[in-house]
Amino acid sequence: MTAAEARARYLDWLARERRAAANTVEAYGRDLADFLQFLAGHMGGEVDLAALRPGDIRAFLAARAMGGAGLATRARQLAAVRGFLRWLARTRGLPTAALSGLRGPRLKPPVPRALTPGQAREVVEQAGTVHDPDRAELPAQQAARDVALFALLYGCGLRLGEALALDVRDAPREGEKAALRVTGKGGRQRMVPVLPAVRRAIADYLRLRPGARPEEPLFLGARGGRLDAAVAQRSLRLYRRLAGLPEHATPHALRHSFATHLLAGGADLRAIQELLGHASLSTTQRYTAVDAAALLSTWRRAHPRAD
Incomplete structure (x- = not known):
């Protein structure tokens, strides 16, 4: 099975078995196409996924950074590559040495911007x-x-x-x-x-x-x-x-x-998580930062010693 065929089968699995959103499948498809195209030049010909090493993936991320890709883009691309290689490890017995000790860019989740x-x-x-x-x-x-x-x-x-x-x-x-x-x-x-x-x-x-x-x-x-x-x-x-x-x-x-x-009205964070449909409470906890920011803004406007 060629690398391109493996990519196609992984995306099909992602859509059918994992029921990933269409936008996610599309984005991962682009990311993996970029990755395989890079490897073709980096390896000097046919892509051998079994021979990958951590340095190959780091070189891909470095090339994307040099091309202007931001932290969020590179983090998503690394997630796509990780998912792809782990799927190959489970389904084809591919070695996972390329993922050893590999860390991606650390992103600080943006604070949600709400209206008044x-x-x-x-x-x-x-x-x-x-x-x-x-x-x-x-x-x-x-x-x-x-x-x-x-x-x-x-x-x-x-x-x-x-x-x-x-x-x-x-x-x-x-x-x-x-x-x-x-x-x-x-x-x-x-x-x-x-x-x-x-x-x-x-x-x-x-x-x-x-x-x-x-x-x-x-x-x-x-x-x-x-x-x-x-x-x-x-x-x-x-x-x-x-x-x-x-x-x-x-x-x-x-x-x-x-x-x-x-x-702000006193609702329980767990209840908000259920209403929003968040899989993880940590995603919902971003809203506590919004509330804290609003309190700090009020304090700065009203407290006589805020300056």
Whole structure:
């Protein structure tokens, strides 16, 4: 089996068996293609994965750094190479000597950037009503769709992809004590309670779609298919510029805001982890840094000895 064939089989395993996200499979595919191309030149011909040594991988990372790749990119590429070689070790008995003592760049996780409660409410309530004066006004259904989508992201803490994957049958109904079943990363499912305001926003949107079938996408694009993430991101980008909101006012910032505002209100970190669908509590703990930063900012503004 050639190195290229091994790469193809690993990516197929990653998608089918590990159920990795499509974006992850695509990124790892690019990273491994870069790696194998580098090895072809580095080894002077045919790539022999069994002959790899730690120095070969370090040389690859050094070449990527010289090419301008940042820490995050190199860390992801090393993760792709590690996963690939470990898979080969399990399935083909490939020696793992190349991974011995190998350490990647250490990354400090970025602190999530949340909106203020007022800014988040403004997005949810106004994103479907403020438009570019040089363009035609949004159709009523599209405006209601944007309001419902952003209400769902902030009110339930969903990832944009999770919300866009919902069908009409999944929609919580107004007047019901509803919880939403969400499929997150790795196919993990979780139940998320839905606030009455979110249920009302979704109901207002669906009233403009009479006859919508249960199997149809909940959020439709202009051509009748499932709404594309890039369109939702562009919609909020346009709104934030017209409304004077900060540049980090994105769909994902609404999810960050959900977690940050719950934590500030005294919610338990474990409960927030479950609501967000994080596999590890350490991922959720990033929001404590946001809360601490807000407290420090308040202290600096208010304390007479802060200077």
